[in-house]
Amino acid sequence: MRFFRILTACAALALPLGHADVRGCLCDSARPETMRPQECSLCRLADAQPPGEAEFFLVHDNSPNKPNRWLAMPRSHGVNPQELSGMTAEQHSTLWTVAIRKAGELWGNDWGLAVNNLMNRTQCHLHIHIGKLGPGAENNRFVAVDTAAEIPLPRNGDGIWVHPVGAKLHVHWGEDKPELLLQR
Ligand SMILES: [Zn+2]
Numbered sequence: 227m228r229f230f231r232i233l234t235a236c237a238a239l240a241l242p243l244g245h246a247d248v249r250g251c252l253c254d255s256a257r258p259e260t261m262r263p264q265e266c267s268l269c270r271l272a273d274a275q276p277p278g279e280a281e282f283f284l285v286h287d288n289s290p291n292k293p294n295r296w297l298a299m300p301r302s303h304g305v306n307p308q309e310l311s312g313m314t315a316e317q318h319s320t321l322w323t324v325a326i327r328k329a330g331e332l333w334g335n336d337w338g339l340a341v342n343n344l345m346n347r348t349q350c351h352l353h354i355h356i357g358k359l360g361p362g363a364e365n366n367r368f369v370a371v372d373t374a375a376e377i378p379l380p381r382n383g384d385g386i387w388v389h390p391v392g393a394k395l396h397v398h399w400g401e402d403k404p405e406l407l408l409q410r
């Protein structure tokens with residue numbers, strides 16, 4: 227069960243607003259001089275987690291304009307930029323499970339999880355946004371699955387967002403920046 231032992235951290239992330247593109251990010255823990263840019267701040271946060279067995283961790287986004295936002299992310303870095311597709315199936319499933327559990331604690335059945343596409347990410351390090359789903363987000367671009375393990379990878383170049391409907395999970399596509407569907 228070690229994958230389910232989660233670290234929780236709070237940090238002032240000060241994620242910048244607006245359009246960004248991390249496709250050329252260079253964050254490399256082995257070379258500290260590459261870790262200074264803002265787009266590496268979640269990579270730095272991952273490295274700052276205390277040693278232990280937890281493979282994933284949760285962070286409250288202390289950005290003043292996102293008071294209700296949490297993030298779930300891996301401690302390890304992938305290739306730059308880090309993508310869901312770079313994880314093993316077990317890691318992928320566990321990361322979504324961690325995010326879903328936290329989302330349910332925070333928002334009951336009213337949560338949404340979102341991963342923006344690469345052109346709309348401000349951080350090199352992979353992260354799932356956790357928030358309360360805003361009104362009017364539902365549409366017909368989704369697949370319904372039963373478990374986190376069945377959540378598919380985002381389509382190439384697309385964002386992905388997930389929310390619960392009854393006993394199912396809707397996995398939606400077709401949004402570049404689905405975090406905007408979550409209340410700030
Ligand atoms: Zn990283």
Ligand SMILES: [Zn+2]
Nearest residue numbers: 364365368396
């Ligand atoms: Zn839906």
